[in-house]
Amino acid sequence: VKPAPFDYHRAVSVDDAVDALATTGGKVLAGGQSLVPLMSMRLASPSALVDINHVGGLSDVTVDRDRVRIGALTRHRQLELNDSAYRANTLLRQAVTSVAHETIRNRGTTVGSLVHADPAAEMPAVLRLLGGSVDVVSRERGARTIGADELFVGPLESALAPDELAVSAAFPNPPPGAGTAWVELSRRHGDYALVGAGAVVETDGDVVSSARVGLISVGSTPVVVDVTAAAAGSSYRDVDWTDAQALVEESIDPETDIHASADYRRQLARVLATRALGEATRRAGR
Numbered sequence: 001v002k003p004a005p006f007d008y009h010r011a012v013s014v015d016d017a018v019d020a021l022a023t024t025g026g027k028v029l030a031g032g033q034s035l036v037p038l039m040s041m042r043l044a045s046p047s048a049l050v051d052i053n054h055v056g057g058l059s060d061v062t063v064d065r066d067r068v069r070i071g072a073l074t075r076h077r078q079l080e081l082n083d084s085a086y087r088a089n090t091l092l093r094q095a096v097t098s099v100a101h102e103t104i105r106n107r108g109t110t111v112g113s114l115v116h117a118d119p120a121a122e123m124p125a126v127l128r129l130l131g132g133s134v135d136v137v138s139r140e141r142g143a144r145t146i147g148a149d150e151l152f153v154g155p156l157e158s159a160l161a162p163d164e165l166a167v168s169a170a171f172p173n174p175p176p177g178a179g180t181a182w183v184e185l186s187r188r189h190g191d192y193a194l195v196g197a198g199a200v201v202e203t204d205g206d207v208v209s210s211a212r213v214g215l216i217s218v219g220s221t222p223v224v225v226d227v228t229a230a231a232a233g234s235s236y237r238d239v240d241w242t243d244a245q246a247l248v249e250e251s252i253d254p255e256t257d258i259h260a261s262a263d264y265r266r267q268l269a270r271v272l273a274t275r276a277l278g279e280a281t282r283r284a285g286r
């Protein structure tokens with residue numbers, strides 16, 4: 001199937017892009033890896049596309065002590081291959097390598113994935129787990145920052161207004177010594193995960209002092225659960241995550257679809273959360 005007819009605007013600057021969004025009521029075209037298939041299936045029929053691929057200055061990955069900031073045109077693969085981003089923030093590479101296949105990661109943008117807000121996507125959960133944010137701009141209202149807790153409104157629905165362009169996203173670095181991990185299960189490598197889980201665990205000496213887990217494909221938005229209370233005080237060598245599993249189960253609301261039943265997803269969430277927490281704990285403090 002071919003997309004319905006649309007106007008095309010090739011933006012040359014951020015100002016030009018937000019002008020075009022305001023005047024055409026169109027949609028941003030970034031990597032096109034989600035939008036174009038939706039248009040081809042006629043599940044989306046925007047009247048215009050505002051192509052930002054030729055806007056300069058949107059591809060940078062900036063790594064500092066506190067965070068990794070990426071531009072709207074940073075491709076998943078670019079983030080994956082950036083060694084200084086990995087050293088500062090291990091969870092980014094751990095998770096982004098599970099996003100689709102290399103060919104899709106070569107083109108798809110991480111910021112595009114955040115705005116697209118697919119509850120099965122990895123990077124929205126990572127943004128929430130790390131407490132990150134997205135910077136957006138519009139012609140009428142200027143710039144604002146949207147925190148991850150407000151960004152994901154529902155399935156394929158983010159808090160951006162139709163005339164807003166996301167220009168960058170900031171992923172705070174886990175505290176020094178924190179351990180991180182990402183695990184997921186999909187039918188084939190590169191498919192969307194049936195369930196995925198990421199974890200950030202901090203230790204104080206031998207003892208777990210903080211533990212958080214983020215989950216995908218278990219609700220209408222990515223879910224983050226603070227399971228510190230279930231593990232705090234345990235030695236990192238021997239944590240019993242049973243209470244954490246119960247907290248995870250209380251926080252999720254998976255659905256049955258053609259890929260898996262809700263019960264199977266609930267079971268996977270318990271198992272994968274435990275695995276992610278275990279791996280992150282082994283890496284913490286080392």
Ligand SMILES: Cc1cc2nc3c(=O)[nH]c(=O)nc-3n(C[C@H](O)[C@H](O)[C@H](O)COP(=O)(O)OP(=O)(O)OC[C@H]3O[C@@H](n4cnc5c(N)ncnc54)[C@H](O)[C@@H]3O)c2cc1C
Nearest residue numbers: 028030031032033034035100108109112113121122166192
């Ligand atoms: C076969 C296949 C498998 C995939 N598997 C996975 C997977 O396992 N995990 C995963 O996370 N993703 C997966 N994806 C999606 C992929 O990660 C996309 O790249 C990503 O979701 C969207 O990024 P994009 O740059 O391609 O955005 P586009 O497709 O260009 O845009 C997506 C949406 O976001 C909006 N948008 C994009 N950028 C901006 C911006 N800067 N400001 C405002 N609005 C913007 C667009 O208007 C559109 O509504 C898969 C895609 C395919 C085709």
